[in-house]
Amino acid sequence: MTGPIAEGMRRRRSQPSVSDAAPTKRELVPLIEAAASVADHGSLRPWRLIALRGDARSRFGSAIVEATGLEGGAAEKMAAKPLRAPLLLAIVVSPKPSHKVPLWEQEAVASGVAHALSLVLDEAGWGVMWRTGHYTRSGAVHRMHELKPDEYLLGWLYVGGTKKQKGGRRKPVKAKDLLSSL
Template sequence: MPTRGPAAEAMLRRRSRSSVGDAAPTDKRLRKILEVAGTVADHAALHPWRVIAIRGEAREKVGRAIAEASGATGSDADKLARKPLRAPLLLAIVVSPVRSEKVADWEQEAVASGVAHSLSLLLDEDGWGVMWRTGWYTRAEALHRAHDLAPGERLLGWLYVGSKETRSSKPRTTVNAKKHLSRL
């Protein structure tokens, strides 16, 4: 097997952290990390994405919108509304399409996904626990209102970010590339 470089090592080291602590990166630190994450491949350099930092009581607003979108009531709604409180910082990943004759909408959404994945790697490298959470309700009107999305914008999901809880992790198993690589 060829020697692995720093990018491969970072990908093999990263783990989704379903449980994180109460500390979170500052906005200043987030801007530094986002400067790097935003360098993903981006046809025509449209930058068709944005990130919304959600902290404190704003997480409750998102939780209420999740509960509203679900149509749940009572204790089920309360349980859904508490989901965003699992981390001190949520980073909402938003596709913000740019009109383009050259770059299709799906490609712009792929760029936003690339930014989210890059953010998760960079935050992990910076010492933070991260979990990318999604759900069918990311496209619900209640969530669009809660995030103040502009017409045409779409919510991809959130990176839940907080301090890493200590736990050991075994080495990541790589995929069987023979199953995923073919020739034409």
């Protein structure tokens, strides 16, 4: 027996190609509030989001090129990657001092918020894909996002209007093979 949450999670697929439509800040706020309900030991909220729209996406592309050191056509192709969606939501780990909650647990919270946000965006009818890259933790990309010295990126949710996607069947997980008992 499953409910609507489990069904939504089974249905969700990454959307590598999206249209130019994107949620407004007003539309995003309640979705972020819902995603923020993930388990958060100590209620530290060790994360934040940065919305990249318009020219910010081009500046991000330039930072990627700087980080990768690519030139010519390869640099142009890399610089265009952030333009694949009208809205990018940078997932930032923003650690908080705590003697009870280690860094790995704070990173897990930020990761949980990102995944939950991808689910609620999908449920709201938006196309979403979580993207990363070897440049995620580079100095150029860190500076472009104006991160504090102790902050770092987990990646970006690329968000836009949905398009008809190819295929879509995911190989089922055999949970019995992943569940053990002591």
